[in-house]
Amino acid sequence: MKTINAQPDGRFPGRDPEPVEATLGELRSLVRAADADLGVAHDGDADRAMFVDETGSHIEGAAAFAALAAAELGPGETCVSAVNVSQRLVDVVAEADAEMALTPIGSTHIITVIRELLADGETVPVAGESNGGIFFPGYRLARDGAYTAARFLELVANQPASAVIAPYNDYHNVRENLHHRNDREREVMLEAAAQAARESDATVDTTDGYRLDYGDSWVLARPSGTEPIVRVYAEARDPDRAADLAEWMVQHVTDARADARR
Template sequence: MFGTSGVRGRFGEEITAGLALSIGRALVADGADRVVIGRDPRTTGPLLADALAAGIRECGGEVTDVGMASTPTIARSVAWAGADAGVSITASHNPPTDNGIKLWTPSGMAFDADRRARITELVERETFEPAAWDAVGDRESFEGAIDRHAAAIAAAVDPVDGLRVLVDIGNGAGGVTVRALRSIGCTVETLNEGPDGRFPARPSEPTAENCTTLAAAVAATDADLGIAHDGDADRMMAVDKTGSFVPGDALLALFARDVADAGDQVAMPVNTSLAVEDALAAIDASVVRTRVGDVYVAEAAREDGVVFGGEPSGAWIWPAATLCPDGPFAAAQLAAFVDRMGSLADAVGTIEQYPIRRESHETTAKAAVMETVADRLTAEYDSVSTIDGVRVETDDGWFLVRASGTEPIVRVTAEARTDDRADELAAVGRSYVTTAIEAEG
């Protein structure tokens, strides 16, 4: 039922009011007496919130409702409200036809694998105990959660001196970023500020292709920095003052190098660029590789010695602040960084950019294909990781074979310090995949 970012899918098919009702019941059956709920602006959010709240209250649980807010606001509110769990009703960067349910602990971390499995079992068994008619739970509003989030960011980030920032909220729930940036001294203008769950201005995911309007606007003005969020603002990507979109690997390297000292570790998924590892090696820090998905990065980030975690897709975690990917907090941290450094473009220029190759291979037997590929690669290579797909390290690069979690596809990613070597490693990975697909017919 759960993927790497909660339950997510097309509304009316994978995601229904009935499912939300069952998850609400399951949370109480699993021991949650009080649950914080909130949602992004998607048109199906209010009815899913109502169904979820009904399931919680029917079983005697109390509901604290944040309303429409960013996912990190909701995740932080679990502890603020003294609750046992939190729920974001969001499909994050997915299209407006989709919605989803993501579950949070008081630490700000998403539910781990064990707790997701318990909720799944409870939903599938459908053995819930309704409360007596006079013991159903209440539903109350959490007033001021967004203001509290903005204040927490401002208290944790160094003030800046008049930095001009253009924020593309993408018609999502990231308006808290504007408040936080203004609180630390930024001059802020916005694009696509009005919440609209149809995401009419641009697709929700803040990729380079989807942020061309922001890039052009930053380049045409005197803005020092551009910020872009997805629908629920757990992701944050950036544009430098020249209007260039900053690659996620470069942004991860900059954040990591800014936080880490010698001996520290930074958590990142298996598909992250060598550039990050090289940037950390230069300061005698190191990396911890995780499965793809912010929950896995968060699990690693809570360990001693890990000072930062991130995914190149735009999820950034400062464990000293919260274990939730917090796009507004990341925006403020980046603004403070640019204020100190003077130019994001110059800072990006200090990060090596290596050639990377990505390709996809369709197969209806991806599990069998991955088993065959894993067996062969672990037998034939010395440095192999199987924590998420199969990643092979070489002296001058790496390649990763990994099955998609949602599509009938096996992906090959390869990176090296030269174009020719990246091509060679991609060809090696491809050969193992195509041979396994042919063997499966």
């Protein structure tokens, strides 16, 4: 095992503590140079884990989560995730004949729903978000980056990491941030998203904003909890489909914003 930035320092001099592709260049280079089987990156408090495959390529958090969930879920069991859950995980849950429970974005919401489901006698073997924060409630009801890394290492014991996540690579995401000036604009924009949902033939979830599921794709409009922004997300296997869904929702929301500014 080789480590980078393993000396505790709350100033994080080695890299930004957020383990995203843009901050993991040194890890990716080391994986290639060392001919390693896997690279693991943690955030500042190490409750999340992100991965680099044996070629030095970044593994998307949604793909890693899907691979872990596929290894855990069985018929009738439940996976808990946030409302911006990837289509990858939706497909894994369907293939396992399991159930999906959606929550508002944030780990505390996920913990609350896990507790409720367990109290009702449901089985929740895995839960989490695509940012590397995964729960294995049978182990402990908290995110644990080291344990997540250990579980992912089990998956790569008999095949390369690139092969483990290969079934979950062919998905395309679009994300747009739409700014608003005040609460009135925000409400008008969200009402436009609600109207789009009412006019659609999708399955609509209003857990946190408006998520429209079409079976093979989805689009979500939700307000940021920290910035004056309405976020629009879309995902599909077909990149054109993802782009079209995002554009359709963005058009509804920005048209309403423009009307509010007149």
